Amino acid sequence: MPSIQTNGLTKTFGDDVVAVDSLDLTIEEGEIFGFLGPNGAGKSTTINMLLDFIRPTDGSAQVFGMDAQTECAAIRERIGVLPEGYGFDDYLTGREYMEWAVETKDADDDPEELLDLVGIREDAGRVASGYSKGMQQRLAFGMALADDPDLLVLDEPSTGLDPNGIQHMRSVIRDRASEGTTVFFSSHILSEVEAVCDRVGVMNEGELVAIDTIEGLRESATGQATIELECAEPPRADGVADIPGVSTVDVADRTLTAQCSDPSAKVDVVKRVDSEAEVVDILADNTSLEELFNQFTGGGRDGDGTVGEGLDLEESQEVSA
């Protein structure tokens, strides 16, 4: 049984804002799934529907095969959540918040151990509303871990954390996952997703534009590999363009730039150019995930909105299917 499954899940606000548009998503038990997308892509809306904070306009969502709306109580028994937009606004200490989470979940955990795990044991006697953002994030993460949930839902978990905190959180997430916990992890930061996730779904404007492993996503974007060769004398472009896998060649002064649809063609480009003009420097650039992300999301809020240029989205989805 999948941990999370959505069928045509849709949420509209008002008449014209479609926050999530018929989302079909399946997350298998035990995987670490990264839910990626720019701000406003519909990630949090999706999570809020899974948690029954908001109600779908259409479609449905199941967690462990239970309906997210009608069986939310049973679902909440089995999940740990690090929500987005939370607030510690009661006059309670960090320790009291943790004790409350443990008590509400009816868990056997020792609150002290959890506080220690997320690194705020020494500050646990202070009122949580006075914590820094990073410390609050640690406390909220610790509360999510109580009762060793079968599914961890983490909405932008690294917000406010220092690099050590991010590292530590990742290792805790990996530990929990290796014990069989499914992790559903939303983020707009690629490196974070790359570091921990088995599989990634990319959301843009309410739709899932890609879903694959990190490697799969890279492969689907290899057409963008670029190689730049600096030569001792101006190189000749003749014949380079005929090498299989090379799409465009451009020469400017002593530099030759070739775009490769097949990354393995880069070696052939180097051999070919070097046979006629001595190559003094090589600059190879595989498509970075950042670039990939931009391609999938049309640059997010800051781009011109052209989605998936040079990418075969269908193909990338087939790989995952």
Added chain:
Amino acid sequence: MSTVTVAKKDFKAARRSKLLWAAAIVLGLIAAFVGYVSGGASGADVEQVRALFRVLTMLLAVLLPIVALVASYLAIAGEREGGGIKFLLSLPNTRRSVFVGKLLSRNGIVAGGVAFMYVAAISVALTRHGAFPAGMIFGTLLITLVYGSTFVSIALAMSSAAASRSRAIAGAFGTYFVLVILYVFPAVSFGNIARWVHTTLLGASPNPDLYNAVQYTSPYLAYRKATNLALPTEMRHIVFYSSLPDDISYGSSAANEVLPLYLQDGFSLVVLAFWLVVPLALGYALFERGDLE
């Protein structure tokens, strides 16, 4: 029981509020002051204590709605705006347990305030007069707690309907104005508005029972009439003068019995029950259905 856990946490946080303690102490001082100034009347000690509690209930009639509204108007709206709701509903709580838990704890807080006042007033009664008319004291206490609960229900409903702090404040102010102020000042009271519509606009002959029935929709008047159930006959509040025949003496038991059933003291319990249940049902329905972001 997650309802109890929600209530416990809410109550625990409230107990830390200095503002709440200050309010409770002020309430206690007010009650003690009432006890002190009302002690000058003539009559037996028991009569004096009865008079004290009568005055206390009159004071509570206008004061307790403020206490209950202030204590409860942020119960849900504050959690929504502040993000506390995210934790509440991420943990194994249902919306119902959150709503009921809040209801319990806020009622507890208001009951605590009432208890402060009663303890202060009882202390004054015992030390100055040495009298303790238990029936009246506990009778009015019970009715007062119900009265407080009606405003907690109303405030909780407002709090569920309001998605933000500012709207919840507006709701609380509006509630007090509509349900208390508009019934306290005769010129703009609902009864007088009904009279004007009935006689001037519709040109009908005056029907005081109708206007009084309109007046009786207020939890404020219902409370005053309900306290009559615990007061000795001669001390009762006569609220609906215009419905009384001229030959009935205000202090007699006939002053209640001569009224139509829907204007009698006992009917106040129906009015209070309405204000206790209907807002809760509406508030719960809103909270259960709403998108919480």
